[in-house]
Amino acid sequence: MPYLDLPSHRLHYRVDGSTGPWLVFCNSLGTELTMWDAQVAGLEDRFRILRYDRRGHGGSGAPGGPYTMGDLGGDVLALMDALEIGRAHFCGLSIGGLTGQWLALNAPERFDRLALCATAARIGSAESWRDRIEAVRANGLAGMTDATRERWFTPEFAAQNPAIVDAILDRFAATSAEGYAGCCAALARADFRDTLDRISNPVLAIAGADDAVCPPTDLAMIADTVQDGALRVLPGRHIVNVESATAFNTALIAFLSQDHPCNNAEYAL
Template identity: 40%
Template sequence: MTFSRIGSGLVHWQEGGPRDAPAVVLVNSLGTDCRIWDDVAARLAGSHRVICYDKRGHGLSDVPPGPYRIADFTRDLISLADAIGLRRFSLVGLSIGGLIGQDLAIRHPDRLAALVLADTAPKVGTVESWTARIDAVRKNGMTAIADAVMERWFTPAFHSLKPDELAGWRNLLLRQPAEGYVATCEALRDADLTGDLVRIAAPTLVVCGDGDQSTPPDLVRAMASRIPGARFELVAGCGHIPPVEQPEQLAELIAQHLAEHATSETLPGLRHHGRFDRDWPCVREPL
Protein backbone atom coordinates (compact mmCIF):
# COMPACT_ATOMS: atom_id res chain seq x y z
CA MET A 1 0.00 0.00 0.00
CA THR A 2 1.01 3.58 -0.67
CA PHE A 3 -0.05 6.91 0.82
CA SER A 4 0.05 10.34 -0.80
CA ARG A 5 -0.84 13.67 0.74
CA ILE A 6 -3.05 15.93 -1.35
CA GLY A 7 -5.06 19.04 -0.53
CA SER A 8 -7.81 17.17 1.33
CA GLY A 9 -5.39 15.06 3.36
CA LEU A 10 -3.87 11.60 3.19
CA VAL A 11 -5.01 9.23 0.43
CA HIS A 12 -4.39 5.48 0.41
CA TRP A 13 -3.85 3.97 -3.03
CA GLN A 14 -2.52 0.85 -4.72
CA GLU A 15 -1.09 0.14 -8.14
CA GLY A 16 -0.46 -2.91 -10.29
CA GLY A 17 0.37 -3.85 -13.87
CA PRO A 18 3.06 -2.57 -16.26
CA ARG A 19 4.13 0.96 -15.44
CA ASP A 20 4.22 1.98 -19.10
CA ALA A 21 0.82 0.50 -19.98
CA PRO A 22 -2.37 2.57 -20.45
CA ALA A 23 -3.60 3.66 -17.03
CA VAL A 24 -7.04 2.99 -15.59
CA VAL A 25 -8.30 4.29 -12.24
CA LEU A 26 -10.96 2.28 -10.37
CA VAL A 27 -13.23 4.32 -8.07
CA ASN A 28 -15.17 2.49 -5.36
CA SER A 29 -18.74 2.79 -4.11
CA LEU A 30 -20.28 4.24 -0.95
CA GLY A 31 -19.29 2.35 2.19
CA THR A 32 -16.47 0.36 0.59
CA ASP A 33 -12.75 0.71 0.02
CA CYS A 34 -10.41 -0.26 -2.79
CA ARG A 35 -10.50 -3.96 -1.84
CA ILE A 36 -13.74 -4.40 -3.76
CA TRP A 37 -11.62 -4.13 -6.93
CA ASP A 38 -9.10 -6.86 -6.08
CA ASP A 39 -10.40 -9.50 -8.51
CA VAL A 40 -11.05 -7.05 -11.34
CA ALA A 41 -7.71 -5.29 -10.87
CA ALA A 42 -5.86 -8.60 -11.02
CA ARG A 43 -7.56 -9.41 -14.32
CA LEU A 44 -6.78 -6.02 -15.86
CA ALA A 45 -3.21 -5.74 -14.62
CA GLY A 46 -1.79 -7.91 -17.38
CA SER A 47 -2.32 -5.15 -19.92
CA HIS A 48 -2.99 -1.97 -17.92
CA ARG A 49 -1.49 0.14 -15.19
CA VAL A 50 -4.30 -0.17 -12.64
CA ILE A 51 -4.74 2.33 -9.81
CA CYS A 52 -7.23 1.83 -6.97
CA TYR A 53 -7.65 4.27 -4.10
CA ASP A 54 -9.78 4.93 -1.04
CA LYS A 55 -11.79 8.09 -1.65
CA ARG A 56 -12.07 10.65 1.15
CA GLY A 57 -13.97 9.42 4.19
CA HIS A 58 -13.37 5.75 3.37
CA GLY A 59 -10.86 3.00 4.05
CA LEU A 60 -7.41 4.16 5.07
CA SER A 61 -7.73 7.65 3.62
CA ASP A 62 -8.35 10.70 5.77
CA VAL A 63 -11.85 11.83 6.77
CA PRO A 64 -12.06 15.60 6.15
CA PRO A 65 -14.94 17.39 7.85
CA GLY A 66 -18.23 17.18 5.94
CA PRO A 67 -20.47 17.78 4.22
CA TYR A 68 -18.89 16.68 0.94
CA ARG A 69 -19.87 17.46 -2.65
CA ILE A 70 -19.22 15.37 -5.74
CA ALA A 71 -16.88 18.11 -6.96
CA ASP A 72 -14.74 17.55 -3.84
CA PHE A 73 -14.19 13.92 -4.81
CA THR A 74 -13.36 14.97 -8.36
CA ARG A 75 -10.76 17.47 -7.13
CA ASP A 76 -9.25 14.76 -4.94
CA LEU A 77 -8.97 12.44 -7.93
CA ILE A 78 -7.29 15.06 -10.09
CA SER A 79 -4.89 15.87 -7.25
CA LEU A 80 -4.02 12.20 -6.81
CA ALA A 81 -3.54 11.72 -10.56
CA ASP A 82 -1.19 14.71 -10.62
CA ALA A 83 0.70 13.38 -7.60
CA ILE A 84 1.34 10.00 -9.21
CA GLY A 85 2.03 11.43 -12.66
CA LEU A 86 -1.10 10.61 -14.67
CA ARG A 87 -1.90 13.21 -17.31
CA ARG A 88 -4.55 11.20 -19.14
CA PHE A 89 -6.18 7.97 -18.02
CA SER A 90 -9.31 5.86 -18.19
CA LEU A 91 -11.74 5.56 -15.30
CA VAL A 92 -14.09 2.88 -14.03
CA GLY A 93 -16.54 4.24 -11.45
CA LEU A 94 -18.98 2.19 -9.38
CA SER A 95 -22.06 3.84 -7.84
CA ILE A 96 -20.82 7.14 -6.37
CA GLY A 97 -17.58 6.33 -8.18
CA GLY A 98 -19.65 6.61 -11.35
CA LEU A 99 -20.91 10.03 -10.31
CA ILE A 100 -17.29 11.05 -9.77
CA GLY A 101 -16.53 9.69 -13.23
CA GLN A 102 -19.40 11.65 -14.76
CA ASP A 103 -18.26 14.83 -13.04
CA LEU A 104 -14.66 14.28 -14.14
CA ALA A 105 -15.77 13.76 -17.75
CA ILE A 106 -17.79 16.98 -17.63
CA ARG A 107 -15.25 19.18 -15.82
CA HIS A 108 -11.96 17.76 -17.14
CA PRO A 109 -12.58 16.07 -20.51
CA ASP A 110 -8.92 16.44 -21.46
CA ARG A 111 -7.88 14.09 -18.63
CA LEU A 112 -10.11 11.18 -19.63
CA ALA A 113 -9.33 8.62 -22.34
CA ALA A 114 -12.27 6.28 -21.73
CA LEU A 115 -15.04 5.91 -19.16
CA VAL A 116 -16.89 2.96 -17.65
CA LEU A 117 -19.90 3.77 -15.46
CA ALA A 118 -21.11 0.86 -13.35
CA ASP A 119 -24.39 0.71 -11.41
CA THR A 120 -24.74 4.46 -11.17
CA ALA A 121 -26.91 7.35 -12.29
CA PRO A 122 -26.68 11.14 -12.52
CA LYS A 123 -29.08 11.36 -9.57
CA VAL A 124 -29.50 8.57 -7.01
CA GLY A 125 -32.17 8.41 -4.33
CA THR A 126 -34.26 11.24 -2.90
CA VAL A 127 -33.61 13.89 -0.30
CA GLU A 128 -35.95 12.01 2.03
CA SER A 129 -34.27 8.62 1.60
CA TRP A 130 -30.78 10.04 2.11
CA THR A 131 -31.89 12.08 5.10
CA ALA A 132 -33.30 8.93 6.70
CA ARG A 133 -30.03 7.09 6.03
CA ILE A 134 -27.96 9.91 7.48
CA ASP A 135 -30.13 10.15 10.59
CA ALA A 136 -29.93 6.40 11.19
CA VAL A 137 -26.12 6.37 11.05
CA ARG A 138 -25.79 9.47 13.22
CA LYS A 139 -28.04 7.97 15.88
CA ASN A 140 -27.00 4.30 15.87
CA GLY A 141 -23.83 3.92 13.81
CA MET A 142 -23.16 1.75 10.80
CA THR A 143 -24.89 -1.29 12.30
CA ALA A 144 -28.22 0.50 11.86
CA ILE A 145 -28.03 0.16 8.08
CA ALA A 146 -25.78 -2.86 7.51
CA ASP A 147 -28.40 -5.53 6.83
CA ALA A 148 -30.47 -3.31 4.55
CA VAL A 149 -27.37 -2.34 2.59
CA MET A 150 -26.39 -5.99 2.12
CA GLU A 151 -29.83 -6.64 0.61
CA ARG A 152 -29.14 -3.98 -2.01
CA TRP A 153 -25.51 -4.82 -2.64
CA PHE A 154 -25.96 -8.51 -3.42
CA THR A 155 -28.50 -10.83 -5.02
CA PRO A 156 -30.47 -13.44 -3.04
CA ALA A 157 -28.29 -16.12 -4.65
CA PHE A 158 -25.14 -14.52 -3.23
CA HIS A 159 -26.78 -14.35 0.21
CA SER A 160 -27.72 -18.02 0.02
CA LEU A 161 -24.60 -19.50 -1.57
CA LYS A 162 -21.83 -17.36 -0.06
CA PRO A 163 -22.77 -16.54 3.54
CA ASP A 164 -19.16 -16.21 4.71
CA GLU A 165 -18.28 -13.78 1.92
CA LEU A 166 -21.45 -11.86 2.69
CA ALA A 167 -20.41 -11.62 6.35
CA GLY A 168 -16.98 -10.38 5.31
CA TRP A 169 -18.37 -7.63 3.10
CA ARG A 170 -20.76 -6.66 5.88
CA ASN A 171 -17.71 -6.31 8.15
CA LEU A 172 -16.09 -4.06 5.55
CA LEU A 173 -19.12 -1.77 5.62
CA LEU A 174 -19.19 -1.71 9.42
CA ARG A 175 -15.53 -0.65 9.54
CA GLN A 176 -15.98 2.40 7.33
CA PRO A 177 -15.77 5.70 9.25
CA ALA A 178 -19.31 6.79 10.11
CA GLU A 179 -18.37 10.47 9.71
CA GLY A 180 -17.07 9.88 6.21
CA TYR A 181 -20.07 7.76 5.31
CA VAL A 182 -22.52 10.46 6.42
CA ALA A 183 -20.61 13.21 4.60
CA THR A 184 -20.62 11.11 1.42
CA CYS A 185 -24.36 10.48 1.77
CA GLU A 186 -24.76 14.25 1.88
CA ALA A 187 -22.90 14.51 -1.43
CA LEU A 188 -25.21 11.91 -2.97
CA ARG A 189 -28.29 13.61 -1.55
CA ASP A 190 -27.39 16.89 -3.26
CA ALA A 191 -26.01 15.58 -6.56
CA ASP A 192 -27.85 15.80 -9.87
CA LEU A 193 -25.78 15.70 -13.06
CA THR A 194 -28.69 14.84 -15.37
CA GLY A 195 -28.56 18.06 -17.35
CA ASP A 196 -24.82 17.75 -18.01
CA LEU A 197 -24.69 14.18 -19.35
CA VAL A 198 -24.83 15.42 -22.96
CA ARG A 199 -21.44 17.07 -22.35
CA ILE A 200 -19.65 13.75 -21.77
CA ALA A 201 -17.37 13.25 -24.76
CA ALA A 202 -15.24 10.31 -23.56
CA PRO A 203 -16.03 6.91 -25.09
CA THR A 204 -18.40 5.51 -22.48
CA LEU A 205 -19.49 2.02 -21.50
CA VAL A 206 -22.39 1.79 -19.04
CA VAL A 207 -22.99 -1.45 -17.15
CA CYS A 208 -25.47 -2.59 -14.51
CA GLY A 209 -26.17 -5.74 -12.55
CA ASP A 210 -29.44 -7.26 -13.70
CA GLY A 211 -30.54 -7.58 -10.06
CA ASP A 212 -29.41 -4.16 -8.84
CA GLN A 213 -31.94 -2.75 -6.37
CA SER A 214 -30.10 0.52 -5.71
CA THR A 215 -29.68 1.73 -9.28
CA PRO A 216 -32.03 -0.55 -11.25
CA PRO A 217 -31.22 -1.39 -14.89
CA ASP A 218 -33.93 0.88 -16.31
CA LEU A 219 -32.47 3.86 -14.44
CA VAL A 220 -28.93 3.09 -15.57
CA ARG A 221 -30.06 2.45 -19.14
CA ALA A 222 -31.82 5.83 -19.15
CA MET A 223 -28.55 7.47 -18.13
CA ALA A 224 -26.71 5.71 -20.97
CA SER A 225 -29.27 7.00 -23.48
CA ARG A 226 -28.37 10.59 -22.50
CA ILE A 227 -24.60 10.17 -22.99
CA PRO A 228 -23.57 10.63 -26.63
CA GLY A 229 -22.45 7.32 -28.14
CA ALA A 230 -22.62 5.36 -24.86
CA ARG A 231 -23.12 1.59 -24.93
CA PHE A 232 -25.16 -0.25 -22.27
CA GLU A 233 -24.55 -3.79 -21.02
CA LEU A 234 -26.19 -5.92 -18.30
CA VAL A 235 -24.12 -8.05 -15.93
CA ALA A 236 -26.01 -11.29 -15.38
CA GLY A 237 -26.62 -12.70 -11.91
CA CYS A 238 -25.50 -9.55 -10.15
CA GLY A 239 -26.64 -6.90 -7.70
CA HIS A 240 -25.12 -3.48 -7.04
CA ILE A 241 -21.48 -4.55 -6.60
CA PRO A 242 -20.34 -6.36 -9.80
CA PRO A 243 -16.60 -6.32 -8.94
CA VAL A 244 -17.41 -8.61 -5.99
CA GLU A 245 -20.31 -10.66 -7.28
CA GLN A 246 -19.35 -11.03 -10.96
CA PRO A 247 -15.74 -9.86 -11.35
CA GLU A 248 -15.01 -11.97 -14.42
CA GLN A 249 -17.95 -10.60 -16.40
CA LEU A 250 -17.19 -7.04 -15.37
CA ALA A 251 -13.46 -7.29 -16.10
CA GLU A 252 -14.17 -8.70 -19.57
CA LEU A 253 -16.50 -5.82 -20.42
CA ILE A 254 -13.99 -3.27 -19.10
CA ALA A 255 -11.08 -4.87 -20.95
CA GLN A 256 -12.96 -4.87 -24.25
CA HIS A 257 -13.88 -1.21 -23.89
CA LEU A 258 -10.37 -0.15 -22.88
CA ALA A 259 -8.81 -2.15 -25.71
CA GLU A 260 -10.77 -0.01 -28.16
CA HIS A 261 -10.30 3.38 -26.52
CA ALA A 262 -7.70 3.53 -23.73
CA THR A 263 -4.56 5.62 -23.95
CA SER A 264 -2.68 7.41 -21.22
CA GLU A 265 -0.03 10.02 -20.67
CA THR A 266 2.39 10.21 -17.76
CA LEU A 267 3.66 13.52 -16.48
CA PRO A 268 7.47 13.52 -16.62
CA GLY A 269 9.29 13.27 -13.34
CA LEU A 270 6.19 12.41 -11.28
CA ARG A 271 6.07 8.62 -11.15
CA HIS A 272 5.24 7.10 -7.77
CA HIS A 273 4.44 3.42 -7.60
CA GLY A 274 2.46 1.39 -5.10
CA ARG A 275 1.52 -2.26 -5.41
CA PHE A 276 -1.62 -4.29 -5.00
CA ASP A 277 -1.71 -6.31 -1.81
CA ARG A 278 -2.91 -9.24 -3.92
CA ASP A 279 -1.42 -10.82 -7.00
CA TRP A 280 -3.90 -10.35 -8.89
CA PRO A 281 -35.29 8.71 -13.01
CA CYS A 282 -34.42 8.48 -9.31
CA VAL A 283 -34.27 5.22 -7.39
CA ARG A 284 -36.67 4.82 -4.52
CA GLU A 285 -34.06 3.88 -1.94
CA PRO A 286 -30.44 4.92 -1.32
CA LEU A 287 -27.50 2.60 -1.97
Protein backbone atom coordinates in the same frame (compact mmCIF):
# COMPACT_ATOMS: atom_id res chain seq x y z
CA MET B 1 0.84 1.49 2.41
CA PRO B 2 1.21 4.50 0.12
CA TYR B 3 -0.61 7.72 1.00
CA LEU B 4 -1.07 11.09 -0.60
CA ASP B 5 -1.19 13.86 2.00
CA LEU B 6 -3.53 16.70 1.09
CA PRO B 7 -4.22 19.88 3.11
CA SER B 8 -7.34 18.48 4.81
CA HIS B 9 -6.84 14.70 4.66
CA ARG B 10 -4.75 11.86 3.35
CA LEU B 11 -5.71 9.40 0.64
CA HIS B 12 -4.71 5.76 0.84
CA TYR B 13 -4.06 4.32 -2.62
CA ARG B 14 -2.51 1.34 -4.37
CA VAL B 15 -0.95 0.86 -7.80
CA ASP B 16 -0.94 -2.53 -9.55
CA GLY B 17 0.39 -3.57 -12.94
CA SER B 18 3.40 -2.14 -14.71
CA THR B 19 2.49 -1.80 -18.39
CA GLY B 20 -0.33 -0.49 -20.53
CA PRO B 21 -2.70 2.46 -20.18
CA TRP B 22 -3.64 3.79 -16.76
CA LEU B 23 -7.00 2.68 -15.34
CA VAL B 24 -8.49 4.34 -12.24
CA PHE B 25 -11.02 2.46 -10.11
CA CYS B 26 -13.44 4.40 -7.86
CA ASN B 27 -15.36 2.61 -5.11
CA SER B 28 -19.00 2.58 -4.07
CA LEU B 29 -20.28 4.15 -0.86
CA GLY B 30 -19.23 2.18 2.24
CA THR B 31 -16.52 0.13 0.49
CA GLU B 32 -12.79 0.47 0.00
CA LEU B 33 -10.22 -0.45 -2.62
CA THR B 34 -10.34 -4.22 -2.02
CA MET B 35 -13.75 -4.30 -3.71
CA TRP B 36 -11.78 -4.32 -6.98
CA ASP B 37 -9.54 -7.30 -6.15
CA ALA B 38 -11.10 -9.50 -8.83
CA GLN B 39 -10.69 -6.75 -11.43
CA VAL B 40 -7.04 -6.20 -10.54
CA ALA B 41 -6.37 -9.95 -10.79
CA GLY B 42 -7.93 -10.04 -14.25
CA LEU B 43 -6.60 -6.77 -15.67
CA GLU B 44 -3.21 -6.00 -14.14
CA ASP B 45 -1.35 -7.62 -17.04
CA ARG B 46 -3.01 -5.15 -19.45
CA PHE B 47 -3.23 -1.91 -17.45
CA ARG B 48 -1.48 0.13 -14.81
CA ILE B 49 -4.18 0.28 -12.18
CA LEU B 50 -4.75 3.01 -9.61
CA ARG B 51 -7.31 2.33 -6.89
CA TYR B 52 -7.83 4.24 -3.69
CA ASP B 53 -10.01 4.68 -0.63
CA ARG B 54 -12.42 7.59 -0.97
CA ARG B 55 -12.14 10.24 1.75
CA GLY B 56 -13.84 8.99 4.88
CA HIS B 57 -13.37 5.34 3.85
CA GLY B 58 -10.83 2.59 4.48
CA GLY B 59 -7.34 3.87 5.14
CA SER B 60 -8.05 7.43 3.96
CA GLY B 61 -8.70 10.35 6.28
CA ALA B 62 -12.14 11.71 7.03
CA PRO B 63 -12.10 15.52 6.89
CA GLY B 64 -15.10 17.37 8.23
CA GLY B 65 -18.10 17.29 5.93
CA PRO B 66 -20.31 17.77 4.14
CA TYR B 67 -18.54 16.80 0.92
CA THR B 68 -19.43 17.68 -2.66
CA MET B 69 -18.93 15.79 -5.90
CA GLY B 70 -16.29 18.40 -6.69
CA ASP B 71 -14.43 17.35 -3.54
CA LEU B 72 -14.60 13.69 -4.52
CA GLY B 73 -13.61 14.33 -8.13
CA GLY B 74 -10.85 16.66 -6.99
CA ASP B 75 -9.34 13.82 -4.95
CA VAL B 76 -9.05 11.72 -8.12
CA LEU B 77 -7.33 14.54 -9.98
CA ALA B 78 -4.99 15.17 -7.03
CA LEU B 79 -3.94 11.52 -7.05
CA MET B 80 -3.40 11.57 -10.80
CA ASP B 81 -1.34 14.75 -10.55
CA ALA B 82 0.79 13.37 -7.71
CA LEU B 83 1.49 10.17 -9.67
CA GLU B 84 2.06 12.13 -12.90
CA ILE B 85 -0.83 10.41 -14.69
CA GLY B 86 -1.74 12.66 -17.59
CA ARG B 87 -4.65 10.60 -18.91
CA ALA B 88 -6.41 7.45 -17.78
CA HIS B 89 -9.40 5.24 -18.28
CA PHE B 90 -11.89 5.35 -15.41
CA CYS B 91 -14.21 2.80 -13.82
CA GLY B 92 -16.51 3.84 -10.98
CA LEU B 93 -19.42 2.11 -9.27
CA SER B 94 -22.42 3.82 -7.60
CA ILE B 95 -21.06 7.06 -6.06
CA GLY B 96 -17.91 6.17 -7.99
CA GLY B 97 -19.96 6.38 -11.17
CA LEU B 98 -21.25 9.80 -10.16
CA THR B 99 -17.64 10.82 -9.51
CA GLY B 100 -16.88 9.67 -13.05
CA GLN B 101 -19.70 11.80 -14.43
CA TRP B 102 -18.33 14.85 -12.59
CA LEU B 103 -14.86 14.16 -13.99
CA ALA B 104 -16.15 13.72 -17.53
CA LEU B 105 -17.92 17.07 -17.27
CA ASN B 106 -15.15 19.00 -15.53
CA ALA B 107 -11.90 17.38 -16.68
CA PRO B 108 -12.68 15.41 -19.88
CA GLU B 109 -9.18 15.96 -21.22
CA ARG B 110 -7.75 13.82 -18.39
CA PHE B 111 -9.72 10.72 -19.34
CA ASP B 112 -10.13 8.38 -22.27
CA ARG B 113 -12.95 5.86 -21.75
CA LEU B 114 -15.23 5.68 -18.73
CA ALA B 115 -17.13 2.70 -17.33
CA LEU B 116 -20.01 3.97 -15.17
CA CYS B 117 -21.37 1.03 -13.21
CA ALA B 118 -24.45 0.44 -11.01
CA THR B 119 -24.99 4.19 -10.90
CA ALA B 120 -27.36 6.88 -12.17
CA ALA B 121 -27.35 10.54 -13.08
CA ARG B 122 -29.33 11.01 -9.86
CA ILE B 123 -29.36 8.40 -7.06
CA GLY B 124 -32.19 8.64 -4.53
CA SER B 125 -33.55 11.92 -3.24
CA ALA B 126 -32.17 14.67 -1.03
CA GLU B 127 -34.66 13.66 1.66
CA SER B 128 -33.64 9.99 1.60
CA TRP B 129 -29.96 10.90 1.94
CA ARG B 130 -30.70 13.30 4.81
CA ASP B 131 -32.53 10.47 6.56
CA ARG B 132 -29.55 8.18 5.99
CA ILE B 133 -27.19 10.78 7.43
CA GLU B 134 -29.28 11.11 10.57
CA ALA B 135 -29.48 7.34 11.03
CA VAL B 136 -25.75 6.81 10.55
CA ARG B 137 -24.78 9.59 12.93
CA ALA B 138 -27.17 8.23 15.56
CA ASN B 139 -26.45 4.51 15.24
CA GLY B 140 -23.34 3.98 13.09
CA LEU B 141 -23.21 1.58 10.15
CA ALA B 142 -23.17 -1.82 11.87
CA GLY B 143 -26.95 -1.95 12.18
CA MET B 144 -27.32 -1.45 8.42
CA THR B 145 -25.41 -4.56 7.34
CA ASP B 146 -28.42 -6.87 6.83
CA ALA B 147 -30.24 -4.35 4.65
CA THR B 148 -27.02 -3.61 2.80
CA ARG B 149 -26.43 -7.32 2.13
CA GLU B 150 -29.87 -7.52 0.55
CA ARG B 151 -29.34 -4.41 -1.60
CA TRP B 152 -25.86 -5.36 -2.72
CA PHE B 153 -26.04 -9.11 -3.44
CA THR B 154 -28.58 -11.65 -4.63
CA PRO B 155 -29.47 -14.27 -1.99
CA GLU B 156 -27.95 -16.98 -4.17
CA PHE B 157 -24.57 -15.24 -4.42
CA ALA B 158 -24.52 -14.43 -0.70
CA ALA B 159 -25.29 -18.04 0.20
CA GLN B 160 -22.65 -19.46 -2.13
CA ASN B 161 -19.93 -16.91 -1.27
CA PRO B 162 -20.31 -16.08 2.44
CA ALA B 163 -16.63 -15.25 3.00
CA ILE B 164 -16.55 -12.71 0.17
CA VAL B 165 -19.81 -11.06 1.23
CA ASP B 166 -18.97 -11.03 4.94
CA ALA B 167 -15.57 -9.42 4.29
CA ILE B 168 -17.17 -6.63 2.26
CA LEU B 169 -19.85 -6.04 4.89
CA ASP B 170 -17.31 -6.07 7.72
CA ARG B 171 -15.46 -3.25 5.98
CA PHE B 172 -18.75 -1.47 5.42
CA ALA B 173 -19.56 -1.62 9.15
CA ALA B 174 -16.09 -0.26 9.98
CA THR B 175 -16.48 2.82 7.76
CA SER B 176 -16.23 6.18 9.50
CA ALA B 177 -19.75 7.45 10.26
CA GLU B 178 -18.69 11.04 9.57
CA GLY B 179 -16.96 10.08 6.34
CA TYR B 180 -19.98 8.10 5.21
CA ALA B 181 -22.31 10.97 6.14
CA GLY B 182 -20.12 13.43 4.27
CA CYS B 183 -20.44 11.34 1.12
CA CYS B 184 -24.20 11.01 1.63
CA ALA B 185 -24.33 14.80 1.59
CA ALA B 186 -22.57 14.80 -1.78
CA LEU B 187 -25.11 12.27 -3.07
CA ALA B 188 -27.98 14.42 -1.80
CA ARG B 189 -26.91 17.22 -4.14
CA ALA B 190 -25.53 15.26 -7.09
CA ASP B 191 -27.75 15.49 -10.17
CA PHE B 192 -26.31 15.25 -13.69
CA ARG B 193 -29.56 14.61 -15.56
CA ASP B 194 -29.44 17.98 -17.31
CA THR B 195 -25.75 17.79 -18.24
CA LEU B 196 -25.19 14.15 -19.27
CA ASP B 197 -25.52 15.09 -22.95
CA ARG B 198 -22.33 17.16 -22.63
CA ILE B 199 -20.22 14.05 -21.89
CA SER B 200 -18.20 13.27 -24.99
CA ASN B 201 -15.84 10.58 -23.67
CA PRO B 202 -16.88 7.05 -24.69
CA VAL B 203 -18.97 5.56 -21.87
CA LEU B 204 -19.89 1.98 -21.04
CA ALA B 205 -22.79 1.80 -18.58
CA ILE B 206 -22.81 -1.52 -16.69
CA ALA B 207 -25.94 -2.53 -14.77
CA GLY B 208 -26.76 -5.36 -12.41
CA ALA B 209 -29.89 -7.03 -13.77
CA ASP B 210 -31.47 -7.26 -10.30
CA ASP B 211 -30.13 -4.00 -8.85
CA ALA B 212 -32.94 -2.12 -7.11
CA VAL B 213 -30.65 0.77 -6.10
CA CYS B 214 -29.66 1.72 -9.65
CA PRO B 215 -31.74 -0.47 -11.97
CA PRO B 216 -30.83 -1.13 -15.60
CA THR B 217 -33.16 1.66 -16.73
CA ASP B 218 -30.91 4.18 -14.96
CA LEU B 219 -27.87 2.87 -16.80
CA ALA B 220 -29.75 2.77 -20.10
CA MET B 221 -30.58 6.45 -19.63
CA ILE B 222 -26.89 7.24 -19.20
CA ALA B 223 -25.91 5.22 -22.27
CA ASP B 224 -28.64 6.84 -24.36
CA THR B 225 -27.93 10.41 -23.22
CA VAL B 226 -24.15 10.75 -23.38
CA GLN B 227 -22.73 11.44 -26.81
CA ASP B 228 -21.02 8.05 -27.17
CA GLY B 229 -22.56 5.45 -24.89
CA ALA B 230 -23.23 1.73 -24.64
CA LEU B 231 -25.07 -0.49 -22.16
CA ARG B 232 -24.18 -3.85 -20.68
CA VAL B 233 -26.46 -5.69 -18.23
CA LEU B 234 -24.91 -8.44 -16.11
CA PRO B 235 -26.33 -10.84 -13.52
CA GLY B 236 -26.32 -9.51 -9.98
CA ARG B 237 -27.40 -6.65 -7.77
CA HIS B 238 -25.61 -3.44 -6.83
CA ILE B 239 -22.03 -4.70 -6.37
CA VAL B 240 -22.11 -6.26 -9.80
CA ASN B 241 -18.32 -6.21 -10.26
CA VAL B 242 -18.06 -8.75 -7.41
CA GLU B 243 -21.13 -10.84 -8.19
CA SER B 244 -20.33 -11.14 -11.92
CA ALA B 245 -16.58 -10.62 -11.71
CA THR B 246 -15.58 -12.66 -14.78
CA ALA B 247 -18.24 -11.19 -17.07
CA PHE B 248 -17.51 -7.71 -15.70
CA ASN B 249 -13.81 -8.07 -16.48
CA THR B 250 -14.55 -9.39 -19.97
CA ALA B 251 -16.85 -6.46 -20.74
CA LEU B 252 -14.39 -3.93 -19.33
CA ILE B 253 -11.42 -5.31 -21.27
CA ALA B 254 -13.40 -5.36 -24.52
CA PHE B 255 -14.62 -1.80 -24.01
CA LEU B 256 -11.27 -0.32 -23.02
CA SER B 257 -9.54 -2.05 -25.93
CA GLN B 258 -11.82 -0.55 -28.58
CA ASP B 259 -10.76 2.30 -30.86
CA HIS B 260 -14.18 2.98 -32.36
CA PRO B 261 -17.22 4.75 -30.85
CA CYS B 262 -19.85 2.85 -28.88
CA ASN B 263 -22.67 4.21 -31.04
CA ASN B 264 -25.27 4.20 -28.26
CA ALA B 265 -26.08 0.52 -28.66
CA GLU B 266 -26.18 -2.62 -26.53
CA TYR B 267 -22.54 -3.53 -26.07
CA ALA B 268 -21.80 -6.83 -27.79
CA LEU B 269 -18.84 -8.99 -26.85
